[in-house]
Amino acid sequence: MADGTLADTYVAAIQHDLADLPSGATRVGVVRKPAPWFHAAVDENxxxxxxxxxxxxxxxxxxxxxxxxxxxxxxAHNAAWDRADFGERYREHLEESPEAQAALEELADRLAGGESVALVCYENTEKKRCHRTILRERLESAAGD
Structure with a gap:
């Protein structure tokens, strides 16, 4: 079976029909504390x-x-990322959290099984940095292993 496609987008793009996602992709929210309306735009979080x-x-x-x-x-958002060393600390979270590791493995298995997945959160990455980019790189790296 062929591997699934991995994409990412932000919730406003889905709400306004601007998201260019693979046909049939499961929209997976990757938000720690989603707003109640967030759930309407994703299949799961x-x-x-x-x-x-x-x-x-x-x-x-x-x-x-x-x-x-x-x-x-x-x-301000992008400078705050640098100030907090966000990228490095988020990567550490993915490496050190057993819960994050289990969730990563599950998504990687789903992709390997042919499911297409779109990672979803709030940030429009055309202007702001977002953890989705790091998460996507991590999943793509896992797929290459």
Whole structure:
């Protein structure tokens, strides 16, 4: 059986019919604490693959501080990522959390079994950095093993 396709998008793109997803892809939310309306845009949510709450809070605090200093929303978000060392810390979470490891393995198995999956969260990655990009790279790497 051929491997499934891996894609990613953000919830507003789905809501406004702007998401270019593989036909029949399962929309998998990767949000730690989804808003109630988030569930209407996805088929399932895997909170274990969302960033840890303390990391999200650290980024939010830094982002607010940077906006107060005059940075635009996207600039503040991306600078807050750097300030919090988000990428490295999220990768560590994926490596060290047994729950995240189990969720990664399950998604990798589903992809290997031919299921197409689209990772979904809130950030439009055209302007803002997002953990989905790191997660997608990790799953693509696992598929190559």
């Amino acid at each position: 895997v909170p274990e693959l969302g960033p840890p709450a303390e990391l999200l809070e650290e980024v939010r605090t830094a982002e607010e501080d940077l906006k107060m200093q005059g940075l635009c929303e996207e600039g």
